[in-house]
Amino acid sequence: MLNRDEVTAVSQREPSPGTPVVWPAWLPPEAAERIVAAGIPAPWAHQAAFADALFHGQHAIACTPTGSGKSLGYLMPIVAAAVHGEVGVEVDSTRARLTRPRHTALYLSPTKALAHDQARAAAALGPRTWRISALDGDSDEAERRFARDHATFILTNPDMLHFSVLPHHQRWARFLGSLRYIVVDEAHRYQGIFGAHVAQVIRRLRRLAAQYGAEPTVALSSATAPNAGEFAEALIGVGPVRVIDEDASPSGRRTVALWRPEKSLRDDTARLLAGLTDEGRQVIAFVASRQGAELVSMGAQEVAKEPLKIASYRGGYLAYDRRELEAALHSGELRGLASTNALELGVDVAGMDAVLVSGYPGKLASFWQQAGRAGRRGQDALVVLLARENPLDAYLLEHPELIFDAPVERAVLHPENPRVLGPHLAAAAQELPLSAADERWFGPSTPALAEALAQQGVLRDRAGRFFWTRPDRAVDFIDLRAIGERPIDIIERSTGRVVGTVDMAAADRTVHPGAVYLHQGETFVVDELDRPEHQAFVSAARPRYYTQAQSAFDIEILREVERKRLGNTEVCRGDVRLDSQVTAYLRRDEVTHDVWDTTPLDMPRHRLTTQAVWWTVPAHIAGRLGWAELRMGAAAHAMEHTAIGLLPAFAPCDRWDIGGVSTALHADTGLCTIFVHDGMEGGSGFAHRGYEVIEDWLAATLDRLERCGCLEGCPACVVSPKCGNANQVLNKADAAELLSLLI
Numbered sequence: 221m222l223n224r225d226e227v228t229a230v231s232q233r234e235p236s237p238g239t240p241v242v243w244p245a246w247l248p249p250e251a252a253e254r255i256v257a258a259g260i261p262a263p264w265a266h267q268a269a270f271a272d273a274l275f276h277g278q279h280a281i282a283c284t285p286t287g288s289g290k291s292l293g294y295l296m297p298i299v300a301a302a303v304h305g306e307v308g309v310e311v312d313s314t315r316a317r318l319t320r321p322r323h324t325a326l327y328l329s330p331t332k333a334l335a336h337d338q339a340r341a342a343a344a345l346g347p348r349t350w351r352i353s354a355l356d357g358d359s360d361e362a363e364r365r366f367a368r369d370h371a372t373f374i375l376t377n378p379d380m381l382h383f384s385v386l387p388h389h390q391r392w393a394r395f396l397g398s399l400r401y402i403v404v405d406e407a408h409r410y411q412g413i414f415g416a417h418v419a420q421v422i423r424r425l426r427r428l429a430a431q432y433g434a435e436p437t438v439a440l441s442s443a444t445a446p447n448a449g450e451f452a453e454a455l456i457g458v459g460p461v462r463v464i465d466e467d468a469s470p471s472g473r474r475t476v477a478l479w480r481p482e483k484s485l486r487d488d489t490a491r492l493l494a495g496l497t498d499e500g501r502q503v504i505a506f507v508a509s510r511q512g513a514e515l516v517s518m519g520a521q522e523v524a525k526e527p528l529k530i531a532s533y534r535g536g537y538l539a540y541d542r543r544e545l546e547a548a549l550h551s552g553e554l555r556g557l558a559s560t561n562a563l564e565l566g567v568d569v570a571g572m573d574a575v576l577v578s579g580y581p582g583k584l585a586s587f588w589q590q591a592g593r594a595g596r597r598g599q600d601a602l603v604v605l606l607a608r609e610n611p612l613d614a615y616l617l618e619h620p621e622l623i624f625d626a627p628v629e630r631a632v633l634h635p636e637n638p639r640v641l642g643p644h645l646a647a648a649a650q651e652l653p654l655s656a657a658d659e660r661w662f663g664p665s666t667p668a669l670a671e672a673l674a675q676q677g678v679l680r681d682r683a684g685r686f687f688w689t690r691p692d693r694a695v696d697f698i699d700l701r702a703i704g705e706r707p708i709d710i711i712e713r714s715t716g717r718v719v720g721t722v723d724m725a726a727a728d729r730t731v732h733p734g735a736v737y738l739h740q741g742e743t744f745v746v747d748e749l750d751r752p753e754h755q756a757f758v759s760a761a762r763p764r765y766y767t768q769a770q771s772a773f774d775i776e777i778l779r780e781v782e783r784k785r786l787g788n789t790e791v792c793r794g795d796v797r798l799d800s801q802v803t804a805y806l807r808r809d810e811v812t813h814d815v816w817d818t819t820p821l822d823m824p825r826h827r828l829t830t831q832a833v834w835w836t837v838p839a840h841i842a843g844r845l846g847w848a849e850l851r852m853g854a855a856a857h858a859m860e861h862t863a864i865g866l867l868p869a870f871a872p873c874d875r876w877d878i879g880g881v882s883t884a885l886h887a888d889t890g891l892c893t894i895f896v897h898d899g900m901e902g903g904s905g906f907a908h909r910g911y912e913v914i915e916d917w918l919a920a921t922l923d924r925l926e927r928c929g930c931l932e933g934c935p936a937c938v939v940s941p942k943c944g945n946a947n948q949v950l951n952k953a954d955a956a957e958l959l960s961l962l963i
Contacts, residue, residue: 299799386424
């Protein structure tokens with residue numbers, strides 16, 4: 221396979237035997253015996269170093285590859301606490317054993333699935349009498365009561381902590397007062413606005429634990445990052461944090477190949493998935509979209525010798541369907557899987573032989589996270605990155621060293637964002653009145669923000685202490701994940717079966733009336749979208765087309781923060797307000813992708829206030845070119861697409877984290893203007909980073925426009941999969957000429 225013409229570059233990592241060490245002296249013998257009985261004869265050196273730091277009260281982050289056993293590192297001191305009660309203290313008398321304080325631990329993961337998976341693993345390694353509880357929104361009242369009154373190790377997610385535990389902290393006083401360890405798993409997931417929210421939730425947790433007499437040690441596990449210590453300190457709000465980044469676990473030979481598809485990304489991914497499965501390997505193909513995962517699975521089934529051994533996996537499946545697929549993977553009954561990044565974490569898939577990454581996922585950290593799913597038992601592993609036709613993937617095929625040799629991106633987190641910190645200060649004030657002393661938890665901007673909240677009537681100032689005085693709950697005004705309302709249920713009209721779910725934010729694009737919806741090889745057409753009831757009704761069908769939503773955008777500059785000169789233009793950054801609306805959908809032929817027709821839609825208008833970077837075409841440049849408004853708009857539109865496609869090479873984001881708007885004559889600037897904005901409410905720092913690296917970023921954009929071999933524009937340069945108007949009105953040659961004049 222590696223000799224195929226589609227393979228453009230190959231890198232191999234030689235196998236490593238691993239470095240085992242003895243069990244820590246402080247780990248109770250019965251605990252070590254239990255871990256050995258579970259099939260772990262000895263810890264690896266990095267696991268022991270991580271555990272030892274935590275045992276001695278040092279905050280620590282383990283940054284080693286997927287499958288290197290980070291979980292055992294933080295479980296050892298937690299298990300020791302469960303066995304001994306008071307860690308590090310010898311207990312001689314019966315009275316002391318009965319009266320010694322209980323030590324508790326709290327585990328946080330970004331998903332419910334991962335928390336449940338880790339709960340099962342912990343139960344296998346800890347003492348048989350260990351009181352473990354997985355706590356989430358699906359837990360019933362009895363499970364919540366057990367966790368609150370009896371559990372010593374609770375595994376949950378930031379949402380549950382934020383909405384249920386912290387607002388009712390008096391009922392959790394026993395648990396919080398004995399909290400010795402906080403585990404933040406998959407910490408690299410907490411970036412952008414979501415990460416800023418979680419950082420404030422952790423600060424509120426530590427503040428309440430201190431109120432009840434506890435000073436917990438924080439353990440973080442993460443994918444590798446060059447600024448791991450700095451990022452960890454920003455996330456948990458305290459330092460120093462010790463970094464454990466030397467991987468001592470064994471690994472097999474890993475081969476990574478870059479693949480330029482011969483036919484199409486989807487077809488080549490499906491053929492490779494089927495071929496590797498037929499060879500007897502267990503394979504995951506990571507596909508960017510839900511629809512893509514379904515289509516790759518269907519394509520692989522059509523050409524595989526044993527099609528029933530191939531399936532798809534994605535978000536939106538019901539819990540029962542996901543558990544069945546996970547069990548089939550573990551048993552080996554299922555050999556091939558086309559999955560979205562829903563399987564990138566959350567399930568311990570240890571036996572995979574190969575990983576196909578169908579399109580660069582936008583970040584090196586995500587790529588290596590997905591690649592790490594293969595070879596986790598020390599066997600040889602194959603990883604194939606199939607390039608999609610977009611500016612970034614084309615750029616990486618020409619520069620493979622940026623995959624094989626470059627360090628992963630810096631983790632980006634801005635917990636001091638006032639749009640995030642302000643609401644959490646209100647929540648903290650409802651939990652315990654705020655005072656100047658709370659700078660310890662929330663930073664130096666706390667007094668000024670508290671004063672501002674008081675002036676707005678959100679808090680009340682009583683002699684320098686700030687109180688929440690409203691009858692409702694402050695936490696209910698904070699959406700950690702910026703998803704909004706509960707998801708839409710997708711219901712088959714003829715049977716009443718719930719086929720799947722979709723986030724409300726994506727509903728207009730994916731389950732609008734007339735949309736084609738795919739689910740595990742079944743095809744449906746949406747009959748009705750009922751937003752108030754959070755339901756979309758679908759009917760089984762087999763159309764020969766797929767649908768693509770079209771949107772309209774307006775952008776307004778609210779505040780300019782700074783600007784600088786670049787060549788013949790000026791680059792600015794600041795706050796913007798974006799109005800968007802799905803206005804129509806296209807029907808495209810499922811084979812040729814030709815547009816059949818356009819159907820208008822009457823969908824609601826949505827508003828987003830965020831941060832952006834923008835640059836303009838000065839009047840003297842526009843006058844020199846003499847282009848009509850439509851031609852100038854087509855050039856700006858093409859430039860915008862290519863720039864968005866390449867920003868992930870210079871900032872730790874992917875193209876789905878950002879968006880863009882370009883206009884031949886913008887109302888605020890009076891000039892042709894190109895905007896690239898963050899996709900999250902309040903901003904996520906990516907546009908700011910784009911402003912900082914604008915020289916290199918736009919130089920690479922011009923290079924891609926000039927070097928792409930197509931004549932009129934293609935997905936490797938100006939055609940974007942997320943374009944709101946289906947890539948209409950683009951001019952690649954004019955975009956290159958215009959950008960060369962600007963920079």
